[in-house]
Amino acid sequence: MEPLIALLVGFGGARLTGLAGVEALDSWQPSLRVGLALMFLLTGFAHFHPKLRADLVGMVPPALPRPDLMVTATGVLELVGAAGLLLPATARWAAACLGLLLIAMYPANVSAARRGVAQGDPLLPRTLLQLVFIGAAVLVLV
Template structure:
């Protein structure tokens, strides 16, 4: 639920900044990019903060090798996407890559929900939230 709050607060704050005269944020699409970036910065933090990292490592399906390395790699990719979505020239590619990453990582959410590991929402709520995050990233693409 925290990523959703980051998305909404980032979007709302950026819209307010745009309305207050910051031209780069004057529009729903640039503001949404800020929300998406903030959301992914928050999730990136979880990949490296030890108590949260342990939960993410536990979410990796058992069939996949080296869960710690996979969590590190996805954290780095999320960080790159968060930065990339803020740069107008790279925003479309970064958003597309973030969408692909979310789709690729969704089986870990399903696996975690089925195994009842890590914190988080039941699979129905996880699915709805994932669709919201994918839609938000998609809407940042001009």
């Protein structure tokens, strides 16, 4: 739920800033980029927090090798993608890559839901949140 809150607060705060006269945030799309970047900063840093990292490593499907390395790599990609969202020249590429990353990481959500790891969230809420995040990335992309 925290990533969704970060997305909404980041978007809302950026949108209010734009409405207050900050020209760089004068429409919904740059504000959405800020919200999405904030969400990926939150989730990216979670990959390196000791307690949260253990949960994320546990989410990786058992058949995949080196779950610790996968969590590190996806965390770095999320942080780099968040930075890319904030730069107008790279925002579309970052959104496309992050959208693909979300799709690639979805099997970990399925695996975690089926095995009851990482707080044991049911699959439907995980899927709906993933669709919201992918939708936000697509909206930045178009």
